[in-house]
Amino acid sequence: MHDATPLAAGLRGPFEGFLRHLELGRGRSAHTVRAYEGDLVSMLSSAEQDGARELSDIDLALLRRWLGRQSESGLSRSTLARRTAAVRSFAGWAVREGLLETDPSLRLASPKRHQHLPEVLHEEQTRRMLSGLADAADDGDPVAMRDAALVEVLYATGIRVSELVGLDIDDVDLQALTIRVLGKGNKERTVPFGVPAANALVRWLGARRALAIETSGSALFLGRRGARLGQRQARDTVDASLRGLGDTAARGPHALRHTAATHLLDGGADLRSVQELLGHSSLATTQLYTHVSVERLRSSYVQAHPRA
Known part of the structure; x- marks a missing residue:
């Protein structure tokens, strides 16, 4: 400190x-x-x-x-x-604050960051991962139901893992299919999700009582011992699902955030809408995903076009 x-x-x-x-x-x-x-x-x-x-x-x-x-x-x-x-x-x-008359850092140049394109899943990989989680949840194991709902929500909304584990039950509106999220800088936003995520959430909420304890409170996602799910546990769950695919280097909840943004842009969503969805304060941050989409398009072109 x-x-x-x-x-x-x-x-x-x-x-x-x-x-x-x-x-x-x-x-x-x-x-x-x-x-x-x-x-x-x-x-x-x-x-x-x-x-x-x-x-x-x-x-x-x-x-x-x-x-x-x-x-x-x-x-x-x-x-x-x-x-x-x-x-x-x-x-x-x-x-x-008046502590300095002039700013000595204005002419301080630093090396530019290498811009690495994030690893993202293809739609087929995403479907395969989510189908595998849904099949595992069919056995009635509450942890498997939680994991299926957790990954569905991350992919459906593109929210950060810190935002996910901070969700309470009342933050989810299953009628409007929206989630109220508290993001960086304590900025609140409302994020939509689809029917598959809603179905997974309904199943999990029905099974949640099997893990809940007196001190669980209103936490949406719970760990095996009934406490609010932590970020590390959420990461482990996502990593296990991604490793299970066997054909991707993508790892961690942020990969699902990247994937959600890229798939939205691939599907025709405008950049401002994706910025709002992800909770980016700067449009420049969101623009990274346009490069990902173009790179995926180029890769497909090279593989498919006879004169590429």
């Missing part, structure tokens, strides 16, 4: 003020705040080694030396880009 961070008082005060801003003013998650904390400790510790004792001592040359050290330590481009973005956010906040 940042309480034990060894920094000069003139650096520590702004550092802690920025973390409070993230926690209270911006409503960022504890995970996000910890990521910012680590990135800023890296920069501020480097600055202190170079003689900085106050925030005003940090200039562009000092930031470039820090970034050079980071690069020499073998960090990936994506990590370097993330750390640079964290420093820019911190410096911008400090200027707005």
Whole structure:
């Protein structure tokens, strides 16, 4: 925790003020705040080694030396880009708060991230996976029914695994076929789902009482011992289903999020609608999936066209 961070008082005060801003003013998650904390400790510790004792001592040359050290330590481009973005956010906040007269990070260049196209399932693979889960649920095992509903919901809605495990029973409207989701930054959105997911949810809700205990509360998905299902358990469930296909490198709940978005765009959904569905704050994030769709189209073209 940042309480034990060894920094000069003139650096520590702004550092802690920025973390409070993230926690209270911006409503960022504890995970996000910890990521910012680590990135800023890296920069501020480097600055202190170079003689900085106050925030005003940090200039562009000092930031470039820090970034050079980071690069020499073998960090990936994506990590370097993330750390640079964290420093820019911190410096911008400090200027707005009057702690700095000018922003020394404005001309700080960082390596561009490698843009990896996410692994997605083809529609046939998706049908095979969901059919296998439904068949396993036919035996009446409540855990198998839960797993079938869990994967159906992830694929039907494209929600994040953190959003999935946070769902309560009352968040599901089986009449309107919608789910109320609390996303990043505590932003609430309503996401539609289809009849197959609804059927899987009805079956699971009928079996849920077999796992429920006194302290289960209103959690939609439960673990084997009756507590709210955790993210790790959800990931394990999805990974097992994906491995069972035997013909994909896709892994984890995020692969189903990628798959849902790609299939929507393949089917003709507009980019703004997919952005709203996924809860992306920036359309640029959603545009990644257009590249996936084009890449899939090109692959099909090369395989099928006689003059490709």
